[in-house]
Amino acid sequence: MLPDQQLLRIPGPTPIPPSVQRAMLHPMIGHRDQETKELLRKIKPKLKKVFETKEEIAILAGSGTAGLEAAVTNCTQPGDEVLVIVTGVFGERFAKICEAYQLNVHRIDVTWGKAVDTLDVENFLKGHPSIKAVFVTYCETSTGVLNPIQELSNIIHTNSDALFIVDGVSAVGGVQTKMDEWGLDLVVTGSQKALMLPPGLTFVAASKRAWEVIEKNNIPTFYLDLQKYRENILSDSTPFTPSISLLFGLNQVLDMFEKEGLENVYERHQLMKLMTREAFKAWNIPLLTRDSCASPTVTSVIPNDFNPDALRKTVKNDFNLVLAGGQQELKGKIFRIGHMGYCSPSDILQTISLIEIGLVKTGKNVMLGSGIAAAQKILTKEVK
Amino acid sequence: MLPDQQLLRIPGPTPIPPSVQRAMLHPMIGHRDQETKELLRKIKPKLKKVFETKEEIAILAGSGTAGLEAAVTNCTQPGDEVLVIVTGVFGERFAKICEAYQLNVHRIDVTWGKAVDTLDVENFLKGHPSIKAVFVTYCETSTGVLNPIQELSNIIHTNSDALFIVDGVSAVGGVQTKMDEWGLDLVVTGSQKALMLPPGLTFVAASKRAWEVIEKNNIPTFYLDLQKYRENILSDSTPFTPSISLLFGLNQVLDMFEKEGLENVYERHQLMKLMTREAFKAWNIPLLTRDSCASPTVTSVIPNDFNPDALRKTVKNDFNLVLAGGQQELKGKIFRIGHMGYCSPSDILQTISLIEIGLVKTGKNVMLGSGIAAAQKILTKEVK
Numbered sequence: 001m002l003p004d005q006q007l008l009r010i011p012g013p014t015p016i017p018p019s020v021q022r023a024m025l026h027p028m029i030g031h032r033d034q035e036t037k038e039l040l041r042k043i044k045p046k047l048k049k050v051f052e053t054k055e056e057i058a059i060l061a062g063s064g065t066a067g068l069e070a071a072v073t074n075c076t077q078p079g080d081e082v083l084v085i086v087t088g089v090f091g092e093r094f095a096k097i098c099e100a101y102q103l104n105v106h107r108i109d110v111t112w113g114k115a116v117d118t119l120d121v122e123n124f125l126k127g128h129p130s131i132k133a134v135f136v137t138y139c140e141t142s143t144g145v146l147n148p149i150q151e152l153s154n155i156i157h158t159n160s161d162a163l164f165i166v167d168g169v170s171a172v173g174g175v176q177t178k179m180d181e182w183g184l185d186l187v188v189t190g191s192q193k194a195l196m197l198p199p200g201l202t203f204v205a206a207s208k209r210a211w212e213v214i215e216k217n218n219i220p221t222f223y224l225d226l227q228k229y230r231e232n233i234l235s236d237s238t239p240f241t242p243s244i245s246l247l248f249g250l251n252q253v254l255d256m257f258e259k260e261g262l263e264n265v266y267e268r269h270q271l272m273k274l275m276t277r278e279a280f281k282a283w284n285i286p287l288l289t290r291d292s293c294a295s296p297t298v299t300s301v302i303p304n305d306f307n308p309d310a311l312r313k314t315v316k317n318d319f320n321l322v323l324a325g326g327q328q329e330l331k332g333k334i335f336r337i338g339h340m341g342y343c344s345p346s347d348i349l350q351t352i353s354l355i356e357i358g359l360v361k362t363g364k365n366v367m368l369g370s371g372i373a374a375a376q377k378i379l380t381k382e383v384k
Numbered sequence: 385m386l387p388d389q390q391l392l393r394i395p396g397p398t399p400i401p402p403s404v405q406r407a408m409l410h411p412m413i414g415h416r417d418q419e420t421k422e423l424l425r426k427i428k429p430k431l432k433k434v435f436e437t438k439e440e441i442a443i444l445a446g447s448g449t450a451g452l453e454a455a456v457t458n459c460t461q462p463g464d465e466v467l468v469i470v471t472g473v474f475g476e477r478f479a480k481i482c483e484a485y486q487l488n489v490h491r492i493d494v495t496w497g498k499a500v501d502t503l504d505v506e507n508f509l510k511g512h513p514s515i516k517a518v519f520v521t522y523c524e525t526s527t528g529v530l531n532p533i534q535e536l537s538n539i540i541h542t543n544s545d546a547l548f549i550v551d552g553v554s555a556v557g558g559v560q561t562k563m564d565e566w567g568l569d570l571v572v573t574g575s576q577k578a579l580m581l582p583p584g585l586t587f588v589a590a591s592k593r594a595w596e597v598i599e600k601n602n603i604p605t606f607y608l609d610l611q612k613y614r615e616n617i618l619s620d621s622t623p624f625t626p627s628i629s630l631l632f633g634l635n636q637v638l639d640m641f642e643k644e645g646l647e648n649v650y651e652r653h654q655l656m657k658l659m660t661r662e663a664f665k666a667w668n669i670p671l672l673t674r675d676s677c678a679s680p681t682v683t684s685v686i687p688n689d690f691n692p693d694a695l696r697k698t699v700k701n702d703f704n705l706v707l708a709g710g711q712q713e714l715k716g717k718i719f720r721i722g723h724m725g726y727c728s729p730s731d732i733l734q735t736i737s738l739i740e741i742g743l744v745k746t747g748k749n750v751m752l753g754s755g756i757a758a759a760q761k762i763l764t765k766e767v768k
Contacts, residue, residue: 006411013414024629025405025409027399028397029390029392029706030394030706030708031397031583032708033706061447061450061583062450063445063607063624063626064625066445066450066624069606100605101606190625192625198627198629198630199445199625199628200445200629220462220485220486221484222449224607240447241396241397241447241448241449241576243583243584243627244397244582245584246584322413322414322417324414
């Protein structure tokens with residue numbers, strides 16, 4: 001094993017691109033200096049293109065969960081009836097935050113590994129006209145499911161006045177998110193997923209409708225008060241000391257997106273998903289999710305004849321390839337491969353080659369070259 | 385002016401040491417990996433030495449204000465009577481957070497530039513036996529005042545059962561903070577001050593007494609719930625994705641502290657304070673604070689015959705030396721020099737030399753070499 005080489009293929013954090021590392025090495029500057037203002041001024045329009053919104057986006061120092069909590073506290077009041085669509089660990093987290101803030105929480109619980117059935121949401125909303133907000137996870141990182149956000153948005157806005165609040169944490173930047181066109185009211189994401197930065201920034205984009213609700217909201221909050229962030233970002237500033245190094249990195253990430261072209265970024269993620277899935281199909285190892293709801297950023301595998309954690313241990317020991325395990329009820333049952341952010345189809349070929357060796361070593365009867373050939377076929381078709 | 389050279393002498397963020405920059409370049413790792421656990425395991429005991437506490441310290445991704453808010457929400461309930469000692473912008477911030485959470489806020493307002501008179505606190509507490517918590521700023525960054533924390537702690541604990549909650553943001557790591565010995569119940573700090581890291585981490589250390597109050601507290605909070613951080617840090621983990629790059633940097637900062645010796649770190653800050661103050665005394669330019677309450681980390685100057693912002697502009701334009709202006713009621717009246725974190729007595733000689741030239745250029749009648757000689761005398765005495 002080459003010392004100092006780690007192949008990080010978990011669903012976030014992802015490896016950091018060298019040019020982003022270099023950008024973050026910028027000497028420290030004052031957070032109230034003109035240079036910080038200029039940095040924010042450069043970031044703003046490029047960031048809006050990623051969310052496909054014309055509205056202002058709050059940039060907070062914090063983990064993604066801080067962004068999810070900001071979504072809850074700024075858009076709801078204690079006692080409000082809300083619907084949380086729970087498709088895994090992060091839907092569960094939304095529900096827990098809503099419960100902590102004493103909302104009247106209704107849940108649609110979906111079997112982990114499946115996307116929500118939009119008909120269930122439609123029927124629920126028809127019977128619950130006073131729902132103030134619907135919370136959903138775009139890409140459920142714990143299962144690799146991509147929920148049908150655009151369709152959900154149509155259904156929610158047709159059948160209710162609820163705000164549609166989306167956890168976009170392992171989606172935005174890797175999966176198209178047409179916030180304004182699709183009518184998403186609030187989209188949250190974090191820095192360490194498809195935005196390929198270290199963890200430490202969270203983003204909250206809100207629609208005109210959402211800002212109206214937020215403006216009227218007066219429940220106690222201070223650090224997560226989105227109005228403060230909006231007022232400040234309008235003049236290229238932040239209410240509290242921002243994570244300056246991460247902002248330098250973010251600006252570089254956004255430049256990389258412009259250079260590659262956002263459409264190409266999304267296609268690259270689609271391609272990596274297909275390559276990964278085809279390999280497991282060739283090996284005849286079950287995937288947790290159907291093709292129709294598989295996320296372009298993370299793939300979950302649910303083996304029926306070997307221990308996923310034994311495989312993870314093997315490839316970690318032999319090649320320093322890091323895969324993620326299952327969480328909570330899926331612990332010990334699945335493993336997850338992250339293919340987002342600073343990750344290319346070539347990296348996926350490497351990942352699959354190593355997993356293939358790991359499978360053989362774990363005693364699984366696969367033929368060397370079989371999974372990788374399936375992935376190569378996809379790639380050959382795409383790049384011809 | 386040398387391109388790419390900025391002399392950042394504001395009271396935080398401070399320049400980042402090269403070895404800390406290098407540490408933060410560590411390739412990204414998974415936040416649930418063994419390597420992250422090992423990193424936290426290394427950080428914990430060294431961090432406790434800085435706070436001089438045996439209790440666990442919560443490490444949160446966020447600005448210092450997130451830490452201040454965590455102090456308020458975890459230790460109080462709506463309607464609680466609290467006392468906030470307001471000596472400047474950051475005392476005011478504590479008051480605003482307490483008001484946002486509907487506490488019954490009593491204030492002791494101190495003229496900006498002065499430390500609180502401990503007798504006022506004693507008298508207040510004797511007349512208000514139901515005060516649940518007293519909030520104070522250790523170093524008030526907006527004025528350069530160091531409040532008498534140890535004496536305040538004695539008075540508070542002798543005269544009440546209140547928790548003593550300290551904003552240590554531009555003090556901890558630059559000024560001794562004997563948390564356990566002095567009986568401080570909660571100490572908050574941020575990464576970008578004397579800890580010489582980029583902004584993005586905040587720390588909350590709590591005493592046994594404080595943890596007991598926190599455990600019983602059940603007001604709605606999620607991301608800032610200190611109990612979650614305590615439970616996790618006990619097993620070398622964090623409840624939410626930590627700012628991994630900053631943790632690598634923090635570990636290196638703490639190693640630098642061990643190498644220099646914490647006592648020497650504090651002496652260096654004292655020395656830089658003295659050198660700075662003696663220069664201004666030699667120039668006959670008034671300092672905002674008395675010697676007896678001057679912070680070792682930041683010095684405020686209140687000129688009576690020139691415009692502080694004109695001086696700041698001159699040294700910025702000519703030498704890229706960045707000084708801070710006054711905030712709120714002191715805007716346009718003072719300027720502030722940060723001498724903390726990655727800053728040495730040699731750097732202070734440079735800063736003073738440049739300010740001296742700036743003063744001459746601004747039309748102030750000072751003799752070249754006069755201020756710097758005063759600072760040199762202090763340094764010569766110290767290093768002889």
